[in-house]
Amino acid sequence: MTEVQTPLRTESDLIGTVELPTDVYYGVNTVRAAENFQLSSSRIEQFPELIEALAIIKQAAAAANRDVGALDATIANAIIAAAQDITAGQLHDQFILDMIQGGAGTSTNMNANEVIANRALEHLGYAKGDYDVLHPLNHVNMGQSTNDVYPSALKLALHKMTGTLLTNLETFRKALRAKAEEFSSTVKMGRTQMQIAVPMTLGQEFGAWxxxxxxxxxxxxxxxxDLLELNLGGTAIGTGINANVGYRERAIEQLREITGINGISSAPDLIAATADTQIFADLSGALKRVGLTMSKIANDLRLLSSGPSGGFGEVNLPARQAGSSIMPGKVNPVIAEAVNQVAYQVAGHDAAISMAVEAGQLELNPFEPIMARGLFDSIALLANASTMFTEKCITGITANTQLMRDVVEGSAGLATVFSPVVGYKAATALAVEANETGAKVTDLAVAKGLLSRDQVEQLLNEALAL
Known part of the structure; x- marks a missing residue:
């Protein structure tokens, strides 16, 4: 049986020539990078927001270069059409590179240039690789550098992704607030340093979260x-070398028109904007705070639901799966535990991003690819975790109301509530006797004639603002 040979085309660069299938849209530079960087399981094609942001920038650049008279309208319109194909979801599988790569993102920029060039050639009726007609660098990359394209695309992608995260967090917040209202009159003991402190309501606890x-x-x-301030038009180091007069301003205008985001602006100091990646550290820090906050809530819920008979047992988390292969009937707080692990990973990404931001030299930070990978992963993890936490845990939580009420009435912590009326010394004596004998502070206060039953109830209600 004769083996069918895949048709090939030849492309060359400063290193030499490569043969690649005629049906692929990427070119020689992408092939080189794919051979060099095989580091992780993360590929650009897994991040549609980044691919679409790259295409939007190439579309805006082509339109701007056309508008200032630097690029033939036929060529520019073909590039625009190709970019629009990509933003519509086509050809994402042609972005084959590892997210972690040397070269400050040059490989990713070249991947975009080649895919868009070859798709634009098809729009003009030419074959892929006919770069004498439309070239990845001379035309698609006109007036640009990786050093302004890649961070600008990264910022636009992050802006979109954080929008989804914020939507999910708002749903999570509303779920917590709904539980705060549901448990607004459910009395319990608050704790500090893992010890009984003073009374509160379970609703107040959820409200705080x-x-x-x-x-x-x-x-x-x-x-x-702040992500909407871009260095596009600064080219290599922010001086704007090789960009035509008027291009930068028109490119920003085009981005506003394409995205509908009026807040997109040009950085006032393009050299500083090209060298400084602090914005990514700022975003990572904000994401870490989200993760740590969610993890704190998960920790609290694991404690409050612990036991249930041998622990706090104050709330019941929804049972989601069997908890043990050896202990029948055991159910674990798996959703909360998963949220904890998401927070740990986000904190890990933050450490890597912080190191990368610090390590930039002079007019460029070449480590933006690892920042991109970490930020994308953190946002996706937090967005997914907040939805999981909401739907599979928070909304189904129930309270063991009587158990908590019994703890309150039997707690020496009530002495704090009585202290303003009976005095600190008498309240201390009540607490000590309650701890030593196991008697209720409420009963002791009434028995010693310090308070009446009505006063006990009134003080408790006042303390809880009920």
């Missing part, structure tokens, strides 16, 4: 706005 999530989300919102 909702506020924490709201504050963490606000941090992401602040950084998200």
């Amino acid at each position: 909702a506020t924490m999530i709201e504050r963490a989300a606000t941090g992401v919102k602040r950084v998200r706005f």
Whole structure:
């Protein structure tokens, strides 16, 4: 049986020539990078937001170069059509490179240039690789450098992804707030340093968690706005070398028109914007805060649901799966545990991103690819975790109301509530006797004539603002 040979085309670069299948849209530079960088399981094709952001920038650049008279309209319109194909979801499988790569993202930029060039050639009726007609660098990359394209695309992608995260966090916050209302009159003991402290309601506890999530989300919102300041037009180091007069301003205008985001702006100092990647550290820090806040809530819920008979047992988490292969009937807080692990990974990404941001030299930081991979992963993890936490845990939580009430009434912590009326010394004596004898502070206070039953109930209600 004769083996069918795949048709090949030849492309060359400064290193030499390569043969590649005629049906692929990437070219020689992408092939080189694919051979060099085989480091992780993360490929650009897994991040549609980045691919679409690259295409949007190439579309805006082509339109801007056309508008300032630097690029033939026929060529520019073919590039625009190819870029629009990509933003519509086509050809994402042609972005084959590892997210981790040397060269400050040059390989990714070249991958985009080649795919768009070859798709544009098809729009013009030419074969892939006919670069004498339309070239990946001379035309698709006109007036650009990786050093302004890659970070600008990264920022636009992150802006979109954080929008999804914030939507999910708001749903999570609302679920916590709904539980706060549901448990608004459910009395329990608050704890500090793992010891009984003073009374509160379970609703207040959930309400505090909702506020924490709201504050963490606000941090992401602040950084998200700053992502819209781009260095596009600065080219290699921010001086704008090789960009035509008027191109930078028109490219930014085109980006606003294409995306509908009026907040997109040009950085006031393009050299600083090209060298400085602190914005990515800021975003990573905000994401870490979200992760740590979610993890704190998960920790609290694991404690409050612990036992259930031998632990706190104050709330019941929804049973999601059998907890043991050896212990029948055991159910573990698996959703909360998964949230904890997401937070640990986000913190790990933050450490790597911080090191990469610090390590940039002079006019460029070449380590943006690892920042991109870490940020994309952190956002996706947190967005998924917040949805999982909401749907598979928070909304199904129930309270063991009587158990908590019994703990409150039997707790020496009530002495704090009585202290303003009976005095600190008498309240201390009540607490000590309650701890030593196991008697209820409420019963002791009434028996010693310090308070009446009505006063006990009134003080408790006042303390809880019920």
